[in-house]
Amino acid sequence: MSRPERSGFGSGVVTGLVIGLIIAALVGVLTGLLGDGDDDDPITEARETIEANYFHEVDEQRLDDASINGMVGELRRRNDDRFSHYFNSEQLEEFESTTSGRFKGVGLTVSEVPRGLRVASVFPDAPAERAGIEVGDVITAVDGKSIAGVPSEVSTARIKGPVGTEVELRIVSETGGGPRTLTVERAEVRVPAVVGRLRSVGGHKVAHVRFATFSEGAHGELREEIERLYRRGAEGLVLDLRGNGGGLLNEAVLSASIFVEDGNVVSTRSRTQGDRDYEAVGDAIDPRPTVVLVDRDTASAAEILTAALKEYDLGTVVGTRTYGKGTFQEVIRLGAGGALDLTVGQYLTADGTSILGEGVKPQVRVEDDPGTRGADEAAKALGFEPAACTDNWDHEVLYHGFYRHWLKMMKGESA
DSSP, rough: OOOOSSSSSTTHHHOOOOHHHHHHHHHHHHHHHOOSSSSTTTTHHHHHHHHOOOOSOOOHHHHHHHHHHHHHHHHHHHTTTOOEEEEEEHHHHHHHTTTOOOBBEEEEEEEEEEEEEEEEEETTHHHHHHTTTOOOOOOETTEEEEOTTTTTHHHHHHOOOOOOEEEEEEEETTTSSSOOEEEEEEEEEOSSSSEEEEEEETTTEEEEEEEEBOOOOOOHHHHHHHHHHTTTOOOOOEEEOTTOOOHHHHHHHHHHTTTTOOEEEEEEETTTTEEEEEESSOOOOOOEEEEEEEEEOOOOOHHHHHHHHHHHSOOOEEOOOOOOEEEEEEEOOOSSSSSEEEEEEEEEESOOOBTTTTTOOSSSEEOSOTTOOOOHHHHHTTTSSSGGBOHHIIIIIISGGGGGOOOTTTTTTTT
């Protein structure tokens, strides 16, 4: 599942900051786990008792990993936090290797689910598409190893690898049937942040713009494409954010500023980092009828943009409820190796609403399915006559058509 910034929303805000209070709170506990604590520390005592008395020889590192995972798991359960994780040394190395640019993938984006990774998008002509992987499929194992409960950053890192090498994926289809195992050859996959085209609705020209990721500079590409299509006569805009898992916070604010002239776009709240409001920067384009297409994989920075357009009454949200990633994380290295990918704050939408676990609710609910009359609903939202939709718009464009593949990495992740 935006993650977005680093792998999602958080790193655009907080990467590199020293979280003093968090580190202070954790150092004492983790020191005990690593065996340097006070003799009266119950964690140290329990560990030493296990090592001395358990009927099998104990792997000390595994015991440490299990202890830290237990603490993080308790935080996740108690606070309904889907995004905090612990990376042991090996997992941290896997995660960091994917950000170096040395590795490629199979051409899909994913979001984290309990069983593994749900496919949010499959890029055209990529190895994943040629292998028959489809949107909604769930990857449950990589190279024979289950990824259930494994952080999405680590799972996607295992799918990636050098061009020309192969990876074995176990897939469970969304449409049912038993699991299948596919061998997919990795390749270099390039996906543009923005793809736009003019469509015809009842004799009216409409700009359909797929916005895939909030990477650095993406807001400029988005504005340029919208203005290009407006110059070609587009009277309205369908901004397609389905599968967009987010990206950098600054890009979310700048993208919202394309439409919002002034006012708050998003606020962040953090016990350790304080509170901050992010305002629109001005120079917005002249408003035109706008529809924002979303689905369950629209997350993080994409939810910020969606909420801003909805709350400033600049667009009608069409689709299904979004992901609901209302928090941001920071990767905090541990002295003994590994790291905590820890939730350190939450963000609020333009009107002060938290979408954590709730998502942004559409004003026009349309399931992402070719059998629905999605084009009619979007046309109504734009103010056009639905019966006049042409070009097979609902099947070809709105649902499972040409643009369905141009989606973004969940929570910033691709594979």
